[in-house]
Amino acid sequence: MTVASSSAPHALAQYRAEFPIFDHRIYLNSCSLGALSRRSRVWVTRFLDEWERRGAAAWYDVWWERLDELRRGYAAVIGAGAHEIALHASVSTATGVLGSCIDYSRRPKVVTTELDFPTVAYQWLAKRPSGIELVVVESPDGVTVPPDLIRRAVDERTALVATSHVFFTTGAIQDIRAVAEAAHAVGAYCFIDAYQSVGQLPVDVRESGVDFLCAGGLKWLLGGPGITFLYVRDELIPSLRPQVTGWFANEGQFGFDIRDLRFHADARRFEQGTPSLAAVHAQLGGLELVAEIGIPRIRDVVSALTEDLVARAMEAGFRPRVAPTSQTRSAIVMLPDERPEAQVARLAERDIVADSRPGHVRLSPYFYNTVEDHAAALEILST
Ligand SMILES: Cc1ncc(COP(=O)(O)O)c(C=O)c1O
The missing domain is CATH 3.90.1150.10 (Aspartate Aminotransferase, domain 1)
Structure with missing residues (x-):
């Protein structure tokens, strides 16, 4: 109907x-920016009030826990565990860290499609001087990319397939399960930019079998700019060591030991620095609404x-x-x-x-x- x-x-x-x-x-x-809800305004005002009244003291008993609350909230909308979620400021930073974890020595190829958002492809275009090849699969109709074309583009030299769930260019929904199967059939990883889907569409990372997925507040999760997340499938976390990082990735973060970088055992190892707390709070408001509905x-x-x-x-x-x-x-x-x-x-x-x-x-x-x-x-x- x-x-x-x-x-x-x-x-x-x-x-x-x-x-x-x-x-x-x-x-x-x-699809550019979700509208601001009263709920997000209440959450951001709460944060501003806490900042005004308590300053940095609010970090320890309130704001730190809100970061965990947000990781749990993001996990819930994609069927993941909170330990598989890393917070980021943008899809670009999340993808940059992810791209730094992969060993390209025997698999220098990354496959994407011409309908994807360019910031994802740029992570690997920027690595061209170190021998990375970016293969861009063309869309026959300018609207969709049949999974068969991805199957044909991947081989045993492919490290990763990086593409979207919903194409920002056309709104077409990709069969990400088929994409993951195509990548896995040749031993490659599958990364999905789901910024245009999570919120407006049901997404289940377990059912789809993807390895990595990114989304965030800007659009359909009603959280505004400055807050995104990276999902990493839990079996893969221990084997991935970022080369782009920051102190939030360090299990010994508050030891402040300049000689000691031990990555968190969970997906926080893919984080970088202090999150934008105003954005975190706007997103908690947006997620509250999305979860309620x-x-x-x-x-x-x-x-x-x-x-x-x-x-x-x-x-x-x-x-x-x-x-x-x-x-x-x-x-x-x-x-x-x-x-x-x-x-x-x-x-x-x-x-x-x-x-x-x-x-x-x-x-x-x-x-x-x-x-x-x-x-x-x-x-x-x-x-
Ligand atoms: C599919 C998709 N990926 C990524 C982005 C933006 O990436 P970033 O968070 O790095 O600005 C957009 C649009 O803003 C998008 O539509």
Whole structure:
């Protein structure tokens, strides 16, 4: 059933009131930055109050525990254990540390796809002077990458397949289990950039069998910028020793011994330095909401909203560049347009927040959106 088939509010419509931006605007850009919730504001205010009243004293009995709470919260949304989660400031820093753990001597090849977010590929492009080869698998239709093409690109010289769960370029959902199987069949690791999926889609690291996975607050987990995580499958943790690191990775962190670096036994060995506490708190608020609603319910509503948006866009004469089926689509809807920046500016004049990418207007609804938001945006875009 699509949302379009009913004018009744959807099952999560009451949560819109959690997001004050809708008092002033229609927000349709969650794949860039999730909207700020009242919940996150409460958490950040709590942190600011503690900082103001207690200063650094709050580290020991409050903030340290919140880092653990966040690791547990991230673990819960991907079916992992908290000991498999390392906190990071961005996907780039997390991937940088991960890339520094791998022995490329007999496996110099890393496989990625042309639809992935470039910061992941850059980690290995930057290692080209030391002999790393980055293989970029092309997408035949510009929307998806069939797992068979990944299977054909990997071999016994491949160290890692690094690709996305949801492509930021098209919203298409990749079969990450098939990707992991392709990597493992040749003895390579599988790293998934799930920044565009965790929150809007159920993700189960055990079921998918991936080795490493990254996601964070910016988009669908409603935590804002500055906080991400790296999942590392627990059997792999002891064998991986980062060469890009920091004092948070050291089990003897508070010994302050300059000659002593002993990595944590758990995934904290992949951390670096002091996390941004404001971001940590914003994320705790976002995770609280996501956990309260439940990701399967979010997926149901957001999938119906996506289908509604695609159907309305087609009705309005657009040919959305999206994956072929509702099961393989997510809430990133690309509308080909000759002047996307001008269209986004026209929407902004009417207090509708959208975005553009080369040749496309990009609309991305979340559970706080309604079909009326879609209608309002498309009315402007199609005139
Ligand atoms: C799939 C994906 N990966 C990574 C990033 C960003 O990486 P970083 O956290 O390093 O800025 C984005 C967008 O911001 C993204 O869409």
